Amino acid sequence: MIINTLELQNFGIYSGRNELDLTPETKYNKTRPVILIGGKNGAGKSTMFEAIKLCLYGKKSLEGKVSQKEYLEYLDSRINWYTPEDETVMIKMTFSLYRDNIDPTLAKEYKYDLTREWYREGNTVKEEFTIYQDNVLIELDEEFWEDFIEEVIPQGVIDLFFFDGEKIQGLAEANNAELEKSIKALLNLAIIPTLSRDLRNIYKRHIEQGADKVSKNIIAQTNNDIKRIQKELQKLTYSYGEATTKVGSVKRKIESLEKKLKETGGEFYEERDHLKSEEGRLKANVNQVNLEIGSDCGELTPFLLAPNLVKRVLENVEEEVQAKEIQSSQKVLMNKKAELEKKLKKILKESKIDKSKDEEIYNKVSGFLASWESESNIESKYNIGPIELREVKARLSNNHLEKFLKDFDKLEGIHRSLDTIQKKIEAAANDDVIISIHEQINEQNLILGQKSKDQELILKEKNQRENELKILQKNLQKVHDRIDRSEDQSLNYEKIDQVVSVLKKFEDRLTKIKVANLEDEILNCYRQIHRKNGFISRVNINAETFDVTMFDNQQRVIPVDKLSAGEKQVYATSVLWALSNLSGQSLPMVIDTPLGRLDSEHRDNLIKNFFPNASHQVVILSTDTEIDEEYYTRMKNDISHTYCIDFSIDDKNSNVGGGYLFNEGKA
Structure with missing residues (x-):
């Protein structure tokens, strides 16, 4: 896959239309994989990183479960302040991708044009999404937009190639959940638990059809009650999410006022x-x-x-x-x-x-x-x-x-x-200013108290419904178990159970094999970018808990959490590089703020060994304190071209221009 172009219009801190050509160029018979985008802190590097994932996956690009209303509120918050009324917010991407996960006769390189666009209409936000495959419009209902892209480029896989400081930090702090998530995405193992659940659900529907009349009535009534409570739970979950958002909003207001109070000397005034x-x-x-x-x-x-x-x-x-x-x-x-x-x-x-x-x-x-x-x-x-x-x-x-x-x-x-x-x-400021801020804080604290109370009541009702749902599901399971014990169904149940057991064993075995491969690949990548040659001789990953243990040449354990901040970042980068190598996918790598905590020797190794070899296309979003003039000169033979994000202090907006932070034109 190659990301050919990226276009941002009125998105976040970016005003107007900003276009970037991201296709790596060949110079002097050498393809240069690196596209370097420079920007000061706060200029909009992370916003660009965010835009790429948002264009691809929409609501699924946001962390956690997000309701449609919350998603639209998020889109509304990303509209640039100075967007003219006759303009929309737009993120547009074009990329080329060789697809072989379809009919072999159709396997070839495809070109895709994605445009995600939204605008305000009254009190709500309207979103539009279009996909062109080889200049042919793919007509899809809104509910299937992300599913189509997920089929073309699974988000779990692309997450291995798109990483920022937060993802690096998660792995650097020996976050097992982050590593487990990445490994399961690499193996596409999420399909196995889903398949197991589907098999049991199919079996349940099968035995329900063969049940006696009394059992059928009980099952039907219980299923109706379950559906009713699930609908109520869905509404309560949405209401709880709204209430949580409101509580968070009031807390942020209080934090802002307390910050203002501190800035005006209020903390000293009180004493x-x-x-x-x-x-x-x-x-x-x-x-x-x-x-x-x-x-x-x-x-x-x-x-x-x-x-x-x-x-x-x-x-x-x-x-x-x-x-x-x-x-x-x-x-x-x-x-x-x-x-x-x-x-x-x-x-x-x-x-x-x-x-x-x-x-x-x-x-x-x-x-x-x-x-x-x-x-x-x-x-x-x-x-x-x-x-x-x-x-x-x-x-x-x-x-x-x-x-x-x-x-x-x-x-x-x-x-x-x-x-x-x-x-x-x-x-300490004068009395009038302090008293005014104190009154605002007290007012917001009263509002917070009421909003928190509303949130607690919704949560209490939600917990009650969840308990009712568990009881109904348990009663339904008892009916199923009674039918399962009949001679006609016991054989079918055993077969389903055997299939699920085999799937679990398959998942465990595949995980162990891939984890063993990952151990070797992490060690290989780590040695390429760590400044101490031979510092690590072996990496061990527990295939069940995903705990990582590193060993030195004397086979002494080196705890990951005892590494320095720079060494942790090198370790995390090695893990991500290893995962991307093992994915078997040829995808571009997008890296936001790559050198934040590294010393000069580690930076040297990343610039020499990692950036030129990480992928066939490496988009780096960096500050001038990370890739400065010295490092830029060292990387020059691997840089295709550069861009600079210019932030206007007067307008509080950013625009993308040519060149890097201290030069003009292409590399």
Whole structure:
């Protein structure tokens, strides 16, 4: 398959008519597979990706089950704001496809022209879809549009070739459901459960026809009740979908208002009183710390800046204090000396010792007491006592210096907090603006409460109907089981059961075979685009749970969820490349934002090994930060031609032009 052209008219962000020729060209005897489309973030790359799938599959291109009303609302939301009243919204594709899944005599390459167009008519949207095969209009009722395209190009298969950041992310996060979905699409296994259900339904209708009259009446009445409840459930499901949409719409309004409130300073306004109180407390703390620092600075702390001088002064002070202590002691001793001499004279006078010896004794004792006398020549400069000295030494210690520095750090921290608080207070908007937004939020919250209540009531009724349906189906099954036990039907039932069992075994075996092939292909693709050669030696996929296990050269497990963001993207890209290779289909590959999380080495490998070899036609939607001038130059020999999505800031619209983001013309 080759997508030849794509045309967008008034779709989403695209205004007017935008045409792209996507057919790969041959230059210098080499077919260049890559068509490079560049655009800044928000310019419309993903919108173009969305348009291709929408043109092909319509309502089925949207995720999940979507009602017709929801689909038309979606189409309405994709109408460009500036679409003239006399113009429609249109997506047009032409592609060529070799078909061999039909009558062999008709197998050949066909050309298809698809046009999906819609417009507003009153309060609703009208959609038209036309398909031309080899310039012949295929006339189909609206309900069969997507079925015809599904037959030509199964959506499950083309999903393997069209992938964006979201799909890569799903696989990168080891999403088993995403991988299982892709593998079943590859094998077209959805047909087997459908076939099994159809066989059982055919059998049920068969046994109903052969049932007795009473059983037939019960079956008929039960089937009527089932159909009635199914219709009610269909309406309730639609109503629940509408209610969910309304709840979501109100929530988005509230989110928008809360964002606006935040932008205008509302989040700070709500706590402004608290902020003001906090501001006052911090200012008081600043004053207190300043007083403490000022007190320190007014006394001895500045001397800490001259430690050598302080040391010498303290030594002199200690000498002076010691001298004073000696002088004080000397004074006490001299008093004691005089007292002892007086007592000695009295004792000698009253004693019976020879008087000639009195003077000798007195002189010896007096001489001994004279040794207590000492003179200090230190001049008193500081007039500091020992207690004051100890206090000064404590104030000039390292501990006091540390406290002094901590006070300064504390003051700096308080100032930072105070600055943050004051900025928040300044950011708070005026009362009128905030009150208005608050009133709108409160109003929307009341609406949300009512809409949520309506949604809950519908869901409750829906659950009741589902339970009633289960009971009816269970009763119907009991009737079938009773008839099954009859001799006439037991053999048929066993045959049906055997066929279903064989189909299940066939599905399991085919899955295991394809999974084994996929393991080898993932490893092959991974090695081509991963920067570490030999990093992975084996890939194992559980055919039942679809858990993926990777092993290194030492056969140690490498959990996928432990890979870096870039390695996860390489792994996911390898899985998608492997799936497309195993599909056996020759389809174009469309890749949106391919290099987002990759480092330079991984980007090099993708540009060298993946893009030129991924398919015969590779449409890449990229930003200039992914494929820049350097990578563009490296890819140039594989690029057929380029386009640039130009976004107008003034008009808020995009248009497609020639060239890439930094050059003009074709590659």
